[in-house]
Amino acid sequence: MTGPALLVDGVGRDYVDKKKVITALSEVSFIVGRGEIVGLLGVNGAGKTTLLRIVATLLTATRGRVLVDGLDVAEDPRAVRRRISVVFGGDRGLYPRLSALDNAVLFGSLSGLPTKSLPATARDALASVGLLDVAERSVGTFSKGMKQRLHLAVGLMARPALMMLDEPTVGLDPLEAERLRSVVAKLPDEGVGVLLTSHNLQDIERLASRVVILRGGRVTHDLPLTDLLEQSGGATTVVVLSDLPHPEAGAEAVGGLGIRVVSSERASGEALWRTEFEVTEWTADSLRELSRLWPAGAIKDVRVQPVGLEQVFGRLAGSRSGTAG
Numbered sequence: 128m129t130g131p132a133l134l135v136d137g138v139g140r141d142y143v144d145k146k147k148v149i150t151a152l153s154e155v156s157f158i159v160g161r162g163e164i165v166g167l168l169g170v171n172g173a174g175k176t177t178l179l180r181i182v183a184t185l186l187t188a189t190r191g192r193v194l195v196d197g198l199d200v201a202e203d204p205r206a207v208r209r210r211i212s213v214v215f216g217g218d219r220g221l222y223p224r225l226s227a228l229d230n231a232v233l234f235g236s237l238s239g240l241p242t243k244s245l246p247a248t249a250r251d252a253l254a255s256v257g258l259l260d261v262a263e264r265s266v267g268t269f270s271k272g273m274k275q276r277l278h279l280a281v282g283l284m285a286r287p288a289l290m291m292l293d294e295p296t297v298g299l300d301p302l303e304a305e306r307l308r309s310v311v312a313k314l315p316d317e318g319v320g321v322l323l324t325s326h327n328l329q330d331i332e333r334l335a336s337r338v339v340i341l342r343g344g345r346v347t348h349d350l351p352l353t354d355l356l357e358q359s360g361g362a363t364t365v366v367v368l369s370d371l372p373h374p375e376a377g378a379e380a381v382g383g384l385g386i387r388v389v390s391s392e393r394a395s396g397e398a399l400w401r402t403e404f405e406v407t408e409w410t411a412d413s414l415r416e417l418s419r420l421w422p423a424g425a426i427k428d429v430r431v432q433p434v435g436l437e438q439v440f441g442r443l444a445g446s447r448s449g450t451a452g
């Protein structure tokens with residue numbers, strides 16, 4: 128087939144609830160290229176679930192068209208299903224008593240892959256997610272992260288044009304999440320297009336080359352991740368560790384220098400206070416102004432880092448919490 132892995136073209140979707148029309152999506156258009164990871168972001172109710180369900184052929188669009196690998200989801204849903212793999216986060220749907228290999232073979236056969244080559248296909252897929260050496264172990268003994276990598280392996284076996292990853296790292300500890308991300312990061316090498324949604328903006332920041340932001344059922348941003356991060360205008364996050372709390376009275380005094388207090392807290396069991404500032408322009412003066420907020424000697428450490436996706440998205444979504452829904 129030709130064309131991108133996914134083409135969403137002028138898609139709209141209305142729901143009717145108690146005779147009232149609710150427009151969940153209007154005029155949504157974007158592309159996921161082959162070998163590209165696109166992050167889909169939006170606060171709760173922005174329309175992500177509706178859009179994912181339309182692409183997965185579980186719901187029809189009211190307007191517009193969606194092509195997966197050149198195939199129209201409305202006209203040819205069965206063929207489209209063979210070209211997509213959907214991987215959800217969380218623990219579900221594997222047979223704990225079967226080995227990883229047997230699980231992969233079973234799911235491969237359920238999705239209609241040729242029986243003869245299945246064991247080899249399953250082994251290749253297990254190898255690509257780093258599970259070949261535990262292929263014979265029963266899945267009941269696997270960690271959540273290993274199970275999630277097995278889901279990815281199963282998804283890869285059908286050599287899909289498009290993988291939809293919905294909250295792939297949910298419930299994983301930081302190490303497992305990072306391991307999963309490094310597997311996902313390699314998917315573009317296989318020519319797979321990836322549409323990634325995640326509450327965990329670290330996933331998007333680490334993996335996506337482009338970000339599409341939905342708001343109120345419309346695309347408000349569709350741009351390379353680097354451009355989105357540049358919208359922070361070079362702002363910086365500064366974390367001050369001190370043995371006294373942030374003196375609230377000083378907050379306004381630094382406002383004029385483009386310094387904003389984001390949070391000031393002491394984690395339970397920690398001796399030091401952690402105060403986070405967002406600084407529009409970090410200069411030697413900023414540091415001097417900040418240090419005036421505390422009595423001499425109270426500041427133990429100052430850490431400066433560029434503003435990340437969390438802050439940029441939080442600002443775009445109009446809330447400081449910055450969580451995508």
Ligand SMILES: Nc1ncnc2c1ncn2[C@@H]1O[C@H](COP(=O)(O)OP(=O)(O)OP(=O)(O)O)[C@@H](O)[C@H]1O
Nearest residue numbers: 142144149151169170171172173174175176177452
């Ligand atoms: N079956 C339905 N009937 C009526 N309205 C619906 C239905 N499903 C979704 N909606 C509405 O459509 C809009 C988009 O919902 P959708 O679930 O797609 O958003 P979302 O971005 O996935 O949010 P969330 O992260 O909370 O699931 C919301 O206003 C929602 O209330």
